[in-house]
Amino acid sequence: MALTTALALLASAQVATAHFGIEYPTWRDNTLGSASTSNYSQWEYPCAGVPGDLGNVTDWPLDGGSLVLDLHHEWTYIFVNLGLGENVANFNYSLTDPFLNSTGNGTLCIPKVTLPANLPIQDGSLASIQVVTLGEKGQSLYNCADIRFRQNATVLSGDACKTSEGVSAAAIEIGGTKTAGSTVVGVNVGVLAIVAALTGLFVFGLSV
Ligand SMILES: *[C@@H]1O[C@H](CO)[C@@H](O)[C@H](O)[C@H]1NC(C)=O
Ligand SMILES: *[C@@H]1O[C@H](CO)[C@@H](O)[C@H](O)[C@H]1NC(C)=O
Ligand SMILES: *[C@@H]1O[C@H](CO)[C@@H](O)[C@H](O)[C@H]1NC(C)=O
Ligand SMILES: *[C@@H]1O[C@H](CO)[C@@H](O)[C@H](O)[C@H]1NC(C)=O
Ligand SMILES: *[C@@H]1O[C@H](CO)[C@@H](O)[C@H](O)[C@H]1NC(C)=O
Ligand SMILES: *[C@@H]1O[C@H](CO)[C@@H](O)[C@H](O)[C@H]1NC(C)=O
Numbered sequence: 747m748a749l750t751t752a753l754a755l756l757a758s759a760q761v762a763t764a765h766f767g768i769e770y771p772t773w774r775d776n777t778l779g780s781a782s783t784s785n786y787s788q789w790e791y792p793c794a795g796v797p798g799d800l801g802n803v804t805d806w807p808l809d810g811g812s813l814v815l816d817l818h819h820e821w822t823y824i825f826v827n828l829g830l831g832e833n834v835a836n837f838n839y840s841l842t843d844p845f846l847n848s849t850g851n852g853t854l855c856i857p858k859v860t861l862p863a864n865l866p867i868q869d870g871s872l873a874s875i876q877v878v879t880l881g882e883k884g885q886s887l888y889n890c891a892d893i894r895f896r897q898n899a900t901v902l903s904g905d906a907c908k909t910s911e912g913v914s915a916a917a918i919e920i921g922g923t924k925t926a927g928s929t930v931v932g933v934n935v936g937v938l939a940i941v942a943a944l945t946g947l948f949v950f951g952l953s954v
């Protein structure tokens with residue numbers, strides 16, 4: 747069989763079987779196909795059709811918290827958006843600028859997702875995070891997790907924030923005709939704060 751046919755078969759098998767999960771903060775509900783809640787579709791915007799009032803709300807630091815994803819595709823683009831308020835459906839703050847290109851099948855932990863400056867939140871503010879993964883042709887999958895901003899909440903550390911071997915994420919900066927990727931989360935830098943890594947990337951970006 748021709749290589750291109752094999753690749754096409756592999757790609758369609760992936761689309762049919764994989765999808766992704768949010769491990770932390772706790773997602774609104776399990777939207778993966780085998781679950782009893784299999785009427786949800788990750789293709790559906792927003793939040794795979796899962797309502798925002800199911801009750802699991804995770805405390806998250808006021809200056810941004812950890813995000814742990816369970817990825818099943820060979821690679822995917824990742825966007826993370828935030829909506830402020832209770833049971834929101836409007837995710838109009840981007841938490842990934844630049845967005846990420848993640849490679850590998852397994853767990854990806856982003857130790858600390860940074861928040862936009864001057865976000866109108868305080869201790870106790872409710873919000874929701876929507877993670878969007880995007881394939882090469884723009885096909886998108888959605889999942890959401892509900893959070894409460896808390897002064898006393900902390901980011902994950904140690905074993906709670908582990909990226910699987912073979913999984914990594916690169917920040918994608920698109921400027922003019924040039925697309926540059928740089929690994930920011932990987933096996934060797936799994937505990938590195940993404941904020942620090944992205945700062946490094948910006949420095950790199952300015953110097954070229
Ligand atoms: C929500 O929390 C309950 C109680 O802790 C737990 O049993 C349930 O599995 C959680 N839901 C999800 C989707 O993790
Ligand atoms: C899924 O939808 C079908 C048809 O609407 C319904 O009969 C079934 O009970 C639903 N399953 C769940 C787990 O909600
Ligand atoms: C990802 O890994 C799981 C378990 O290790 C495996 O079942 C699945 O086929 C893999 N998917 C891809 C796209 O490699
Ligand atoms: C986001 O939407 C909310 C209302 O849903 C609005 O109050 C807020 O100003 C919007 N923020 C941005 C940055 O668009
Ligand atoms: C994203 O990663 C995949 C696999 O590693 C690669 O084929 C693709 O070109 C990357 N995209 C960009 C914009 O760098
Ligand atoms: C943080 O504060 C809230 C509200 O005061 C409390 O309910 C919660 O248990 C505290 N969490 C931790 C980790 O101390």
Ligand SMILES: [Cu+2]
Nearest residue numbers: 761763764765
């Ligand atoms: Cu999939």
